[in-house]
Amino acid sequence: MSSEKVLVLGSGNFGLCLADHLADAGSTVLLYSRSLEAVELMNKEHRNPKYLRDHLFSSNITAIGPEFPTKDVVSKMDVLLFAIPTQNLRKVLKDMSSLLDPDNHPLMIFVNKGIETDTQALTLEIIADECGTEIAKTSVFLSGPSFAKEIIKRQPTQVSVASLSITHADRAAEVFHQPWFRCYTNNDPIGVELCGAGKNVYALAAGVAAGLGFENNARAGLITRSLAEMTRVGVAFGASPITFLSLAGVGDLMLTCTSENSRNFTVGYRLGKGESLEHILETLGSVAEGVTTAKGYKKIIDKVGVQAPVANAVYSVLYEGAVIKDVVEGMLNRPRVVEHDLPLGRSPVDDLLSKLRLSTRPW
Structure with a gap:
């Protein structure tokens, strides 16, 4: 005890x-x-x-x-x-x-x-x-x-x-x-933090898909591609790719993207059903961090310069007035890509570790 x-x-x-x-x-x-x-x-x-x-x-x-x-x-x-x-x-x-x-x-x-x-x-x-x-x-x-x-x-x-x-x-x-x-x-606290932030954004996407009536094949595919994207963003930032296979990574992503108890999933679901974001947030009764996190996550994606179509789609719906059905159609018509693509090179984490007076990554 x-x-x-x-x-x-x-x-x-x-x-x-x-x-x-x-x-x-x-x-x-x-x-x-x-x-x-x-x-x-x-x-x-x-x-x-x-x-x-x-x-x-x-x-x-x-x-x-x-x-x-x-x-x-x-x-x-x-x-x-x-x-x-x-x-x-x-x-x-x-x-x-x-x-x-x-x-x-x-x-x-x-x-x-x-x-x-x-x-x-x-x-x-x-x-x-x-x-x-x-x-x-x-x-x-x-x-x-x-x-x-x-x-x-x-x-x-x-x-x-x-x-x-x-x-x-x-x-x-x-x-x-x-x-x-x-x-x-x-x-790897940096990877754990990026997992915790990113999964809320991807839960919004999973909720939208459910709200539109997409079923299990679509949900499983979306979660898997979200994990690949979340890993790509994290590795480009400087986190360990293994962290995204952890409880903080795929574990939390699966929970948040598959449960109606998830506030972020609920916001996405209601968006998919046609409600306005303003009305959803006024009536939700609690904080859905994915809505605000999508802004910071978008800036990180732009900074590290990797492909992140799911998170960018969420941002466009929340903050650029994009029509959900048009965004989904665009996503489904994207060209074929390699399934796994992890970037290499200097990343923002090196600057952060320098600020902390650490010369190497502990992970």
Whole structure:
């Protein structure tokens, strides 16, 4: 049983389910929320007013907020778990950076999946910018096929736990690992991040296909070609191709592209049925990171200069006013290509690793 002191920042579906998992495994958990109503209800009734409303949360969870945690609180923690949407993460890390001792700080674990739209920055680079390179090099990224509704029911779940420091990845895996939540370590956090971002974009495409009435052959083909494309983009960026065959890669891609519980799949499905994006987002009730990630992912694709017809098609529908049926017709009439095509040469990851003062790729 783990006996860590953990501060979870973010009280959405995923932050809540992981807080409950850790508390159930023996950790003492503080859960930060910006909602006073959520804080009061959690502490009084061990429930959340908006997310996972039917679940009775562990009594080992104490909610704090809406004021940001103090330096005294942070200094007593063994682990900081960030379950913050990528587009909001930089501000949270700015607030957190002044509370951290660079030489003796808690283990920092990140579970967001996305790319910062304005900068095309991965979370690793955002951490380096706001908290320093040494903290970035020991930060850990947890990703994989992991719906909150199933974790909260202790359904068997398996995830990748990645860091540039395998020592810190091992420590994070030890914090989370339980028979119902198996952790596999990985030393390619950049690949894991690109998987987590890309799969949300491809889930939009899978949802569109389902909404149009395409059946199993089309879905299997689309997922497989999305994996090839996601791998091509990742390798061009500088990630290991093996990472895309991991739980964070093909595992998460399969889950997100095949389940109606996926928010990104749902957005795509409703687009395929003819609803407007604006109406879908107004009525979805939660964040579908693929919609914003598509912007940053498109910029990365253009930067590395590889063919990515599926992601480009998604972007054209979301942001260029393209008609879905015309886009699909164009996709189906593309010329034949080689099935596997991995690019070589210098890539953006070399610049990022230089920023982190690392001379070689750890993977």
